[in-house]
Amino acid sequence: MGLFSKKFTIVVACKANITRSAYLHGYMEQYLKEHYPYSRKKVRILSAGVQARRGSSASSVVKHVARIHRFSLHRHQSDPFTKKLVKQADVILVMEQYQKDAVLQRFPQAQDKTYRMMEYLWNGESKHIRDIPDPTGQATVDYEEFIEAAHSEVERIFRELTREGII
Structure with missing residues (x-):
């Protein structure tokens, strides 16, 4: 990538941006750092929530789970979807179908870049695509x-992005 090349921007999204997408944002950054260190300058990870309020912290349980997996969410602040965020995104990965529907209802211009996480770069049968489980409220x-x-899913997606020459 040249001096002024745009980073490939992945937006991970859930409902409130305090559990699943918060965790995935941190985990994806950690995974890139550990497994694809050369790609850090090529990829940017952002997160948002389809019903998020700006500035909420990640849930205390998901912060603890992140620490168990060797990364921190102590600086995470939730963000709602905005037109600017949608424009920046090369791909938007949501956890559930209703979230995809919500994004596309507000931002129809995101049609070609919004996927349920398992849909994105999926090479298997569509009957095997499922939602990412919501652990909110659990221990x-x-x-x-x-x-x-x-x-x-993170491992699969980054493997496919590498295979396609994106990272």
């Missing part, structure tokens, strides 16, 4: 299903 030990889905 730390109950986050396992979410963590497993989130981690495997």
Whole structure:
């Protein structure tokens, strides 16, 4: 990438931007740092919520889960979707179909870049695409299903982005 090249911008989104997308934002940055260190200058990760208020902290449980997985969310502040954010995004990854619908209702111009997380760069049968589980309100030990889905999708997406020459 040249001196003035635009970074490939991934926006991860959930409902309030304090649990799933907050965690995924931090995890994706950590994963890039550990597994694709050369791509840090090529990729930017942002997060938002389809019903988020600006400035809320990540939930205390998800902060704890993040620490267990060797990254911190102590600086995370929630952000709502804005026209500017949609314009910056190369891809918007939501957790559930209703979130995709909400983004597209407000921002129809995002049609070609908004996906449920498992839809993006998916090479399997569509019947295997599912939502990313919502652990909100559960105890730390109950986050396992979410963590497993989130981690495997991040690994798959970055592998596919590498294969396609994006990172």
